[in-house]
Every structure is written in C-alpha cells, then in structure tokens.
Amino acid sequence: MPVEFIGFVGNHNASEIIPRAGEVLDLGHVEAVARAHEAGGFDRVLLAFHSSAPDPLLVGQHILSVTSRLGTLIAYRPGFTAPTVLARQFATLQHISGGRVSFNVITGGDPAELVHDGNTVPDKDDRYARTSEVLDILQAAWNSATPFDYDGRFYQVKGGISAIRPKTPVEVFIAGASDAAIAVAGRHGDVFALWGETYEQVRTQIARVRAAAAQNGRPAPRISLSLRPILAETEEAAWARAEAILERARALAPQTGFAARGEAPNEGSRRLLAAAAQGPRLDKRLWTALSQFTGAKGNSTSLVGTPDQVADAMLDYYNLGVDIFLIRGFDPLADAVEYGRDLLPRVHALVAERDRIGGRQAA
Numbered sequence: 001m002p003v004e005f006i007g008f009v010g011n012h013n014a015s016e017i018i019p020r021a022g023e024v025l026d027l028g029h030v031e032a033v034a035r036a037h038e039a040g041g042f043d044r045v046l047l048a049f050h051s052s053a054p055d056p057l058l059v060g061q062h063i064l065s066v067t068s069r070l071g072t073l074i075a076y077r078p079g080f081t082a083p084t085v086l087a088r089q090f091a092t093l094q095h096i097s098g099g100r101v102s103f104n105v106i107t108g109g110d111p112a113e114l115v116h117d118g119n120t121v122p123d124k125d126d127r128y129a130r131t132s133e134v135l136d137i138l139q140a141a142w143n144s145a146t147p148f149d150y151d152g153r154f155y156q157v158k159g160g161i162s163a164i165r166p167k168t169p170v171e172v173f174i175a176g177a178s179d180a181a182i183a184v185a186g187r188h189g190d191v192f193a194l195w196g197e198t199y200e201q202v203r204t205q206i207a208r209v210r211a212a213a214a215q216n217g218r219p220a221p222r223i224s225l226s227l228r229p230i231l232a233e234t235e236e237a238a239w240a241r242a243e244a245i246l247e248r249a250r251a252l253a254p255q256t257g258f259a260a261r262g263e264a265p266n267e268g269s270r271r272l273l274a275a276a277a278q279g280p281r282l283d284k285r286l287w288t289a290l291s292q293f294t295g296a297k298g299n300s301t302s303l304v305g306t307p308d309q310v311a312d313a314m315l316d317y318y319n320l321g322v323d324i325f326l327i328r329g330f331d332p333l334a335d336a337v338e339y340g341r342d343l344l345p346r347v348h349a350l351v352a353e354r355d356r357i358g359g360r361q362a363a
Contacts, residue, residue, distance in 0.1 A: 001323055003351050005344055006073055006224070007037040007045045007336055008328035009063060011054050015330045016294065017248040019255040025054045027062065033333050034063045037070060040340015044071035046326060049106050051116035057089055064097040072097070073173060073326075075104040078134035079127065080117050084160050086134070087141035091164045099168035103138075104193070107131045107176065107184075109266025121154075124266075128180035130154045135172065135188040142166055173224065177205065177267035186212020189221040191324060195268055196227040196301035198275050198282050199320060206321045224324035225317050226299040229310050229335075230287070231342060242304045245330050246289050260295025272296035284313045299328070311346035318351055319360045 013029045014020035037045050045063065047056035060072040074093075076086065094101045107127050108114045114127075121127050133152040140148045141162045150157040174189035176182065185192045192209045194202060202225065210220040230245065232238035253259035264270045273296050276288035281304075291300040303310045314325060325347070329335020354360065 001355065003318060003347060004043040004324045005041070005339075005347075006324060006326040007033075007040075007042045007339070008326070008332070009033045009037070009045045009047060009059075010332060011059060013332060014256070015332060016256060016258045016290065016300075017245055017252060017330050018332075019252055025059070029333075030059060030063065031066050033336055034067055034070060036333055036336045036340070038067045040336060041344050042070065042336075042340065044073045044100075044102065046073045046104065046328075047075060049075035049077050049104075051113055057093065060101070061093055061096065064093070064100055069100075071100040071102065073102045073104050075106045077106045077108055077117070078131040079107075079119065079121065079154075083134045083137035083155060084141055084157060084162070087138045088162050088164060090138075090170050091142060091162060091166045094166040094168065094170055095164060099166075102171040102173060102191075104173045105131060105135070105175075105184075105188075107181070109176075109268070124178065125180040128176070128178075128184050132184050132187060135184070139188075142170065174221075175268070177271050181267070182208050182212050185209050185221065186214075186218070187216045189213075191224050192221045193224040193226065193326070194322075195272055195296075195299055196225060196286065196303070197271060198278075198286060199316065201271060201275060202317065202320050202322070222324060223322045224326055225322045226326040227314075228290075228299060228302040228329060229327055229339065229343060230302045230304045230329075231307050231310060231338060233306065235305050235309060238304045238306060238309075242287055242289075242302060246293065249290060249293060258294045258297070260293065260297075262295075264295060269296040272301060275301070284316065285309060286313075299326070307342040307346055311343060311350055314347050315350045315354060318347075318354070321360070 012020050012026040047060050049056050056074050060074045111122055133154050137150050142165050147159040147161040171190045173191040173193050174185040175193035194205055206223055213220050230238055230242045232241050264273055272291045276292040280289040285303050285305045287302040287304045294300050303313045
C-alpha cells in the first residue's frame with residue numbers, strides 16, 4: 001500500500017542546533033516551511049502543542065490558507081477545551097480547508113508542564129480515561145444528526161448537537177507507550193504513532209495496539225513512525241554530519257534547553273532511552289546518541305546514511321507495518337527541501353516495487 005509522509009512546521013526557526021531568534025510566531029518561517037513541504041510532496045505537516053506555545057489550530061488555519069494541497073496534523077490536548085467545543089473547532093476547520101485536517105491527540109506525560117494550563121488530573125491513567133471520554137464525545141458530535149447525551153466520569157453532555165459536522169472524517173492519531181495509552185488507541189485511534197525505535201520495539205508496539213483494536217472490534221489502526229533522517233552523499237559523510245549535529249547540540253544546550261534534566265517524563269521517553277542504552281548505532285542505521293543527550297524528550301532518533309541507505313532502512317519499517325513516516329530535520333527549511341528532493345521519491349519507489357513483487361516481508 002502507498003506510504004504517506006508527514007513533515008513538521010514549527011512556530012519559528014529553531015531546533016537542537018538552532019537557538020530561536022526573533023518572534024515566537026514567525027509567520028514568514030511558517031509559510032516558507034509549509035510551502036517547502038507542499039512542493040516536496042509531503043502529505044501533511046504536524047503542528048505541535050505546548051502549554052506556552054501559539055495555538056496550533058490557529059496556526060494550522062493559516063498554513064491551510066497559504067497552501068492548496070498540504071494537509072495538517074494538528075496536535076491538541078484533551079481536557080482543556082470542552083469536547084463539544086473542540087468538535088466544532090475541528091469540524092469548522094475541516095470545512096474551511098476542504099478536508100485537510102487531522103487530529104493528533106496529546107494526552108500529556110509531564111505533570112509539571114500540564115499544570116501550566118491548570119490540569120487537575122495528576123494520574124496518567126486517569127488522564128487517558130479523560131482522553132477516551134473526549135474522543136467519545138467528539139465522535140458523537142461529528143457523526144450524530146440528532147441530539148445526544150453522554151454521562152461519563154469527567155464529562156456530562158445533555159442534548160449535545162453540532163450544526164457543523166465534518167464532510168470527510170477527521171483522522172485521529174494517538175501516541176503513547178503505556179498500557180492506558182494502548183487501550184485508548186485500540187478504542188479510538190485511526191493511526192497509532194510511534195517514535196523511531198528499534199525493529200524489535202516497533203514489532204512489539206504494533207502487536208500491542210493491534211490486539212487492543214481487536215478487543216474493541218475495530219480494524220487495526222495504521223502505524224506512523226517518527227524519525228530525524230540525516231543524509232549525505234556517502235555513508236562516512238552522513239555519520240560525520242550526525243556527530244557534528246550532536247556536538248553542536250551539546251555546545252548550544254545552555255541556549256536551547258535541550259539537554260537532559262531529571263528522569264524521563266513518560267513511558268515513550270523511557271523506551272527510547274532503553275534503546276539508547278544498547279548503543280548509539282542500532283539495527284541497520286538507527287542513531288540514538290541525540291536521544292540519550294536530550295533525555296529523549298521527543299522525536300530524537302535518526303536514520304543516518306545516504307538517501308538510498310536511509311530509504312532502504314525505512315522500507316524495513318514498512319515491512320513491519322509502518323505506512324506513515326513523520327520526518328523532520330535539524331535545519332527545518334533546508335532539511336524539508338532535501339527530504340522532498342532526495343528521500344521521499346526513493347521510499348515511494350521502493351515501496352511500490354515491494355508491493356509489486358509480493359507485498360510486505362518482515363524485516
């Protein structure tokens with residue numbers, strides 16, 4: 001089956017190796033990076049959520065207004081906006097954009113950050129239970145032509161009804177490595193999102209979420225994998241580039257704040273650190289050194305090599321069941337252009353050939 005590619009648009013030019021300068025919301029940067037992704041053949045771009053950041057729904061609407069084909073994967077945190085209101089927000093944007101909106105469910109794993117928005121549910125399993133109720137209500141609001149009631153632990157709705165409903169479904173992406181996260185993904189997820197882990201870790205997580213979906217009588221969700229590809233003309237040059245990125249990240253950590261502090265805040269981070277503990281280079285070309293340095297706070301593992309080598313490693317993940325790749329670089333605009341030119345066409349060609357000769361073969 002075809003693969004999809006999701007890029008990333010930040011609110012300003014910054015990364016582990018680029019300290020932010022200028023406005024928190026730099027619309028010139030947002031527009032340039034979004035257009036580069038569209039020109040490069042990406043299917044969607046992710047807009048992240050954080051308690052101190054610009055609102056991704058509104059930034060997403062702007063991206064949709066300056067592109068014509070590119071989809072958006074908008075991260076939003078359940079529990080801080082009434083579910084019926086959130087349903088109308090996404091349905092409205094789905095109408096405005098002609099169906100180019102999907103929802104990245106971010107339950108949140110760091111209690112210290114969640115309280116910035118007034119979170120009153122400190123227990124992680126309870127937060128996932130709240131997320132499940134939010135998604136129940138969203139689906140009711142998106143699909144019910146008549147008023148509905150909902151009597152849950154966290155939410156009660158009487159006679160809920162939305163005059164605007166999506167003309168095309170809003171795809172729901174869910175991530176998380178805990179048992180509670182897997183249970184919610186099995187009940188609600190259209191796509192289950194993973195960070196870039198080893199082949200064996202990915203096999204395990206896919207099996208868990210497929211079993212959870214089966215228990216709910218639902219089809220298995222599609223699988224997304226997040227990576228930070230590092231490319232060069234030769235393998236030696238690519239590894240040298242990776243090491244240079246790590247050294248620059250270390251040097252700039254006092255300015256960027258990306259160095260590890262304290263314990264890993266969530267199960268996903270602990271899984272990445274467990275992989276990093278096995279060594280900096282795993283499987284064919286999975287590089288974990290940056291994850292170890294940053295404390296695996298987010299998407300921080302890379303595939304390193306020539307475009308052909310990295311595409312080949314991505315095909316291995318496709319063979320395991322991954323059909324969506326969320327990729328972003330360390331130089332947001334330049335890397336988006338490079339991926340569109342050198343990596344996406346190669347992965348599409350490999351997948352098409354694999355499907356032609358007989359489909360997926362486990363890596």
